[in-house]
Amino acid sequence: DGGITQSPKYLFRKEGQNVTLSCEQNLNHDAMYWYRQDPGQGLRLIYYSQIVNDFQKGDIAEGYSVSREKKESFPLTVTSAQKNPTAFYLCASSPGLAGVYEQFFGPGTRLTVL
């Protein structure tokens, strides 16, 4: 089955530790995205990538980093510089970056920083 996988589903980390969230897709999509979801705030874009080895900051990139070494993979690192990292993180992909395409979402990772 084609789709997007995110792992782990739940993640607990101590304050000050970096953590990497995995996102893999087998839809052969060029574009991939990371969103952060907080209650009552909808989805906010952290980073996006249009093509391998290229990525752009979204609205709330501070304290996060990404890489896109393979078309299928777009891992997100939450660094210790992120002041309030506890949230639900969603990865998505689309065939291209143009707005006509809908985005396909993974099941999400809930990160809790203790």
Place this chain on the structure above:
Amino acid sequence: AQSVTQLGSHVSVSEGALVLLRCNYSSSVPPYLFWYVQYPNQGLQLLLKYTTGATLVKGINGFEAEFKKSETSFHLTKPSAHMSDAAEYFCAVTLRTGGFKTIFGAGTRLFVKA
């Protein structure tokens, strides 16, 4: 500036009643419009989208939405609510011109009473 407003963070209907979830956008040019649904602790799933052509768009699970340019609206409706429709619904907008940016509304949680 582009924005998306979903009127009502919570909507409650009885099973079998009409569902109406409101979405208004602000944009200088007609955007691409999307409705997504999210079940608890899951990713988002596309319900329907408007890109061009017929302004009444039919989606999955009996939902439909109508693009009204004069009202800058894209309200989501379903004639008869089912218990399984209980979820959070997000309206999203992407501009047709300029750099890529999809804006998500804050979401409306739909409750369905038996």
